[in-house]
Amino acid sequence: MKVENKSNQTNPFLPEPARIVRAYHLTQDVKFFQVRLVDMEKALSFRYRPGQFAMISVLGAxxxxxxxxxxxxxxxxxxxxxxxxxxxTNALFRLKENSLIGLRGPYGNGFPIEAMEGKDVLIVVGGLGAAPLRSVLLYCLDNRDQFRRVIVLYGSKRPAEMIFREEYFDLKKRSDLECHLAVDADDTGTWTENIGVVTTLFPKVKEVDPANTYALVCGPPVMYKFVIKELIKLNIPKHQILMTLERRMKCGVGKCGHCAIDYIYTCLDGPVFTYWDVLHMRELI
Amino acid sequence: MRILKLKRQNLFPFLQAISNGAELWGPIKKDNQTIFNFVPTEEIAKLNLNFTRTLLPPKKLFVPPSFIMFQVTNKGYQEDYSWIKERVLFGLHPCDLHGLLNLDRIFAQNFPDSYYVQARQKTLLLGLSCWPDDYCLCQSTHTDIIEEGFDLFFTDLEDYYLVWIGSSKGDDLIRLKPEFFEEGLNEKDIESYIKWRERRAQAFKTKINFVFMPDLMELKYNSPLWEKAGAACLACGSCSMVCPTCNCYNVRDEISLGNKPGRRVREWDSCTLLEYSLVAGGENFREKKSSRLKLWYTHKLQAFGSKFGKPSCVGCGRCLVTCPVGINVKSISDSLEGQKVDAFWVRFSEEVRP
Known part of the structure; x- marks a missing residue:
């Protein structure tokens, strides 16, 4: 459509006022924020997919x-x-509950939930990768009958750095879910689970049906190479290995250019990519 | 498309009539360069019609180098469109019009950028034909002729201009001074236009193998030429400032001391700068200059965002006259093709720092 014929546009960069309703530390440097859009209608109609992201503004920061x-x-x-x-994030950490922030979104592609329905879901988490993958994990649990096996492998550096540690220990008790935890090193002396990097948890996953498994991976950049090697060993198809990536972004809507990888934009075409995309695009991981 | 004739001596009076009602911008000489600048009615004669390329492309009027997006108060973010004015921009060459059409694909689609769209809608575009110099590559990039995207386009046939009317608003401008324009071209006019196009087509001295570039960019992804160019690149970002299709920008919040509102500011950025892909926590996805240059040339020569189609270079030649070390679409394209290139960055890698 020609520019001159476009009708008056809303401003895609305008942050919507949102309130921090709850904020608490998960670890020393990671905080959990519960946020609600101030406008109740908008809060209830905010639709998103697991794996999508939002742009958060802190006034002046x-x-x-x-x-x-x-x-x-x-x-x-x-x-x-x-x-x-x-x-x-430094400014955000200083904000108390009931503070107002700006929020816009959701942006990005998110996980292909419809394609994953009726399949096994293997979630591989490293460190703060638990942030985006928590969305899809909770989604699977809330709709447990729509998925077959749900397997979680979660590795973090130390027990104190495992975010939602208690939630995961609770999940271990559930019979409809396989949850395996690991830390690189135990400095507490009380860790009862695996010690080692997240890939040491793979032997615990038995009888994988690779053609019907979606593997979801998120963690620090160094982790992908090793995890993907394990997933390929399990014969999971390349297009069913999904990872969500981090990039610098200033707009979230395909304008500012910062998240460009080759000729795609992480904010529009990602942040969820398949292992096939990685082989194809070269600069993803 | 309607095509009229305008006698050469009537161009300035016509532009003068326009400038009485709107803010006219056009090519003006400044030092040794030509720039797009505001032209007051009494200074119409200062318009420089014989320039090849302006220092900065016309994008500066649609996405200014730095502008305020929002006023930031304790009530939140208030949109600020006050910089957007009703304007008529005269003197756009085909490459620059193609450049704007390129920016339209990024900014005016898929979450349209309301600032850009408003600025575009409030600015009438008056194109002007041109003659290539040694740096013009628009014939190779197929952007030497423009068929859409302008309100009026003036083709200079010496004694008179052929005036192509591209839009309803362009037609309104004609109606300011209908007595200046002649309807109906005769056979001779058509013949002189065809001759002009033939002569112009032969005037191009510089070529690149543009259609091969997407393949070569892919095949030579690991070529040492990227390291060579990266070693010499000053990472100054000049290429992005002068490129009509570089759209990248940065956003930052500024606070004011006292009780004044703060601002959310949007300013030009370049993928050649070190901080371009730096994320909080210190991870830099493009720490090496070679990797950043490769991204720049991916955009210009290979593809333009999976959603936006073809490579974006419009062949204006600005990077050829601007880069201090000779990294430009010509020297990079020729190197990708395996040609011996005489550019500073090549000598730098072979003689200065072998």
């Missing part, structure tokens, strides 16, 4: 992208797990 940790199957509140690493 700036704006940055964050993956949504809550599940769309529990509408109303949005949840984020945020590590204090930069200007925006």
């Amino acid at each position: 700036g704006e940055a992208p964050f993956s949504i940790s809550s599940t769309p199957s529990r509408p109303g509140l949005l949840e984020f797990c945020i590590r204090k690493v930069g200007t925006v």
